[in-house]
Amino acid sequence: MFTEQELVELISQIAKGNEQALSKLYDNTSSLVYGLALRILNDAFEAEEITIDVYMQVWQRAAEYDPNRSKPSAWLLMLTRSRAIDKLRASSQKKRFEGKLEIDTPNSINDPQESSFMIERRKAIQSALAKLSSQQRQAIELAYFYGLTQSEISARLGQPIGTVKSWIRLGMIKLRDFLKSFEEK
Structure with missing residues (x-):
């Protein structure tokens, strides 16, 4: 397991387009991300989707990460929480909309x-x-x-x-x- 400082360095490398750094970050933190997504969603398939989405977002937004504002693990958990809640909202809105159509x-x-x-x-x-x-x-x-x-x-x-x-x-x-x-x- 990497230290927080080593994770900061990986994110810095990801911001420069280093795919191996993303792979290392994923290997060392995906169980944390997946675990939170699974707790929020109670669905293994959706938790896997969220996990992939989070690392895609890390790839796209690594340059925006500021180590002075949060630890890398906290940043990843915040991204995960946000994505998982978005997923819950979207599925509840979709169910509500489909219910209205049925009515x-x-x-x-x-x-x-x-x-x-x-x-x-x-x-x-x-x-x-x-x-x-x-x-x-x-x-x-x-x-x-x-x-x-x-x-x-x-x-x-x-x-x-x-x-x-x-x-x-x-x-x-x-x-x-x-x-x-x-x-x-």
Whole structure:
């Protein structure tokens, strides 16, 4: 097991693009990362996914690590915790969204007129989403269907947070305009 100082040096080497340093860091700390992810998620497969995500994030953001702010192990655990909680949020949002879709299905609605309205509404929303740019649609879906914050979307898409905010804001304005005619019916 490496000391904290040796881990700092490995992260420094990773920031310079040293893949062997990443491999050494993984070999020496992945059980710590996996263990925390497993405790949070209670799912071995998802914990493995989070572990991989964390080391991908280390590879991409090693230059941002500041040894004066935290120990390497604390930094890794913070990244793990953040990713695992994002995963919990996303899966709970997805379940909630899927549950809403089930509630809105024609089979669960007794009134044929209301059933028809729900089908039309769903089609209008799908049509409106299809009219957005792919960036706007993806940002809105991550925010509203998967529960990610704007900073999480920014990190996931590799775009500045200002860009993500613009995509969401402009996309929502377009959706409102597209759906205004549906609401007036």
